[in-house]
Amino acid sequence: MxxxxxxxxxxxxxxxxxxxxxxxxxxxxxxxxxxxxxxxxxxxxxxxxxxxxxxxxxxxxxxxxxxxxxxxxxxxxxRIPLQHLLGTAAFRHLELEVGDGVFVPRPETELLAGWGVERTAPGATVVDLCSGTGAIALSIADEAEPGLVIAVERAPAALEYLRRNAAAFGVVRVVEGDVTDPGLLAEYRGRVDVLLCNPPYVPDGTAVPAEVAEHDPAEAVFGGADGLAVIRPVIALAASLLRPGGTVGIEHDDVHGAEVPGLVRADGRFADVVAHRDLAGRPRFATARRR
The missing domain is CATH 1.10.8.10 (Ubiquitin-associated (UBA) domain)
Structure with missing residues (x-):
């Protein structure tokens, strides 16, 4: 040129x-x-x-x-990600800071965030596990009227982006924590109204685009041999944290269209388990209500 x-x-x-x-x-x-x-x-x-x-x-x-x-x-x-070159990623009504060390939010996750917005009543307590950039948590804070949004992230690099992105939202509390720890957020046990999670869920060894393989952190992409290593403890944690009648939404790989709703049902503490598809018709997230 x-x-x-x-x-x-x-x-x-x-x-x-x-x-x-x-x-x-x-x-x-x-x-x-x-x-x-x-x-x-x-x-x-x-x-x-x-x-x-x-x-x-x-x-x-x-x-x-x-x-x-x-x-x-x-x-x-x-194949450096477009969002890394721009310094931001668009997500619903937000422009989020992104870069090396944090997972770039995907358009399909906007559906789960929107589901969460619709179920967040004024003053509600919302938890976003595996928050990354804060895309889901900040969409809730931006579009609904929660009393508190707790955004949980483990990776130090991702936490830096999360804190910067969340700085403009006084209702958001950033927590450094591991979502596979059953004692996480113990002080909120039985008090959470809405719990959302976009965990690492790609089965190990799955071929992914160069942008993902070389730039998204592996721990934010891959979820063990079957892709469910993080989702299993997240389901148990959700059951512990949600109040009766509280709702959970968990994103998953398109190969998990039956497995994840099945795991939620098998826990025994949830009702109204629903499987949701993305705009391309692929299985994308599961939702349920705490009994």
Whole structure:
């Protein structure tokens, strides 16, 4: 993507944006990026400091802007996650800080967060386990009127992002803890209204995209040989923490469409177990009510 130079040394030379975008999209497609045109446009908008929608109004860019755009495209072609290059990930109505060491929230998790928002009554106590960036917890704080949202995370790097993202929400309490510890949040036993969790659930050895394999922390992705190593203790913890009538929602891998609802039923302390699919029709999360 070589600009047309007029003053090569001072960054004021101009180049047309449309051909640069086309070349960038082709480069990303060649590299195997799933959404090359969208990614190219988002990277261009980031390099130019404008919203993506304003690109249609821009005909030419400065040489230094084009060089920055080209650098970003090459990094994306190496399968560095788009969100890491932008520094943020969009989730429902939020822009969350992301980077190395924290799991990038996925669009399909917005469905579980929305389910939780709908079930959070004013003043409710909500727990988000395996919180990561805080995507679910902060969506609850942003869209509902909870009295308290407890966001639990174990990994030190992820906790840094969680604390920064949660700083604007006074109702959110960040807790460092391991969700497989049956004594976690013991002071809230029987007092929680809504419990949500997007745990690591990909079975060990499953092939994943380069962005996931090389940049998402493995402990936030993989959940043991069958993918259920974290989900099993989370179900037991949910039963301990929820008040009678409280609700739980747990995201899972699309291969767990029968297993996770079955595990929730087998616990014996839940009723109204429901399996939910994502927008692509794949099994995605299970919900239930505490007896």
């Amino acid at each position: 070589t600009p047309t130079h007029e003053h090569p040394s001072d960054g004021t030379e101009r180049a047309r944006l449309a051909p640069a975008l086309a070349r960038a999209a082709a480069r990303l497609a060649e590299a195997g990026v799933a959404s090359p045109r969208v990614d190219a446009e988002l990277l261009a908008a980031h390099a130019l400091g404008v919203g993506r929608g304003r690109l249609l109004l821009i005909d030419t860019v400065r040489g230094n802007e084009l060089r920055r755009f080209t650098e970003l495209v090459e990094e994306r072609a190496r």
